[in-house]
Every structure is written in C-alpha cells, then in structure tokens.
Amino acid sequence: MQLVVSFAWSAAHRLPRYMGRCYRMHGHDYRLEVVVQGVPDGRTGMVVDFHEVQDAVSPLVQRLDHSCFNDVLENPTAEAIVVWIWRAVAPELSSLVELRLWETADCHVVYRGEDVPDALVAPGAPGEHPDSSGEE
Numbered sequence: 001m002q003l004v005v006s007f008a009w010s011a012a013h014r015l016p017r018y019m020g021r022c023y024r025m026h027g028h029d030y031r032l033e034v035v036v037q038g039v040p041d042g043r044t045g046m047v048v049d050f051h052e053v054q055d056a057v058s059p060l061v062q063r064l065d066h067s068c069f070n071d072v073l074e075n076p077t078a079e080a081i082v083v084w085i086w087r088a089v090a091p092e093l094s095s096l097v098e099l100r101l102w103e104t105a106d107c108h109v110v111y112r113g114e115d116v117p118d119a120l121v122a123p124g125a126p127g128e129h130p131d132s133s134g135e136e
Contacts, residue, residue, distance in 0.1 A: 005053040007032045007061045013069035013076040028103045035098035048095055056092035074122040078103050082111040084121045
C-alpha cells in the first residue's frame with residue numbers, strides 16, 4: 001500500500017547551462033508528493049504515521065520556501081532538485097519509494113531513487129547570481 005503526503009513552497013532559480021528562457025531568473029510554486037510504501041501495521045493499521053513524513057520533509061521545505069535554488073545547486077533543473085530532495089529525506093524515510101515534483105501545474109518529474117551522475121546535483125554558490133538578462 002502507498003501513502004502520499006504533499007508539500008508546497010515558492011522558490012526561484014535560473015538554469016545557467018540552458019540557453020532558453022529558463023536561463024533567466026524566474027520562480028515557481030513547487031508542489032512535492034512524497035510516496036512511501038509498506039504493509040499496514042497490524043496494531044496501528046498504518047503504513048506510517050502521516051506526521052512522520054511531515055516531520056522528515058517539512059524542515060527542508062521551510063528552508064526552500066522563498067529561496068533561490070541556485071544557492072544549493074549549480075544547475076537546478078527539476079531533475080536535479082528532485083534528486084537533491086531525495087538524498088536529503090531518504091535517510092529519514094526508510095519506506096520512501098517515489099518523489100513527484102511539480103514546477104508548474106502541468107509539468108512534473110518523478111524520481112524513484114535510480115542512479116544519476118553526481119554532477120547532476122553539484123553544489124551551487126550562495127549569494128549574488130550572474131546577470132539573468134541572458135547576457136553574461
């Protein structure tokens with residue numbers, strides 16, 4: 001059985017390796033679904049307490065709300081963000097099986113813990129970000 005807990009926050013980013021409109025600084029209202037899986041406990045009847053998931057993920061969401069993803073990731077694509085989140089919360093949620101991250105109402109990425117190149121989640125640099133006008 002799967003249990004899903006949703007989170008939402010707003011954040012900015014720019015994609016420095018992409019020469020399209022997302023090269024420029026912009027923001028999104030992100031939505032994250034955290035999916036855990038297991039067999040309901042015979043005594044409690046729960047796969048996991050919803051609050052356990054919230055306690056594991058909420059501090060990270062609070063850190064990200066109204067922040068700039070370029071402060072934590074060099075090239076913060078949706079793919080990089082979801083892997084970075086997985087690596088942050090998976091140690092707290094042994095039953096984690098999937099993350100779904102929406103950047104817009106109709107565009108999202110699904111991650112299930114598969115191997116990805118470490119370069120995908122290269123650390124960013126806090127502070128000022130290069131000119132986001134598209135010209136460097």
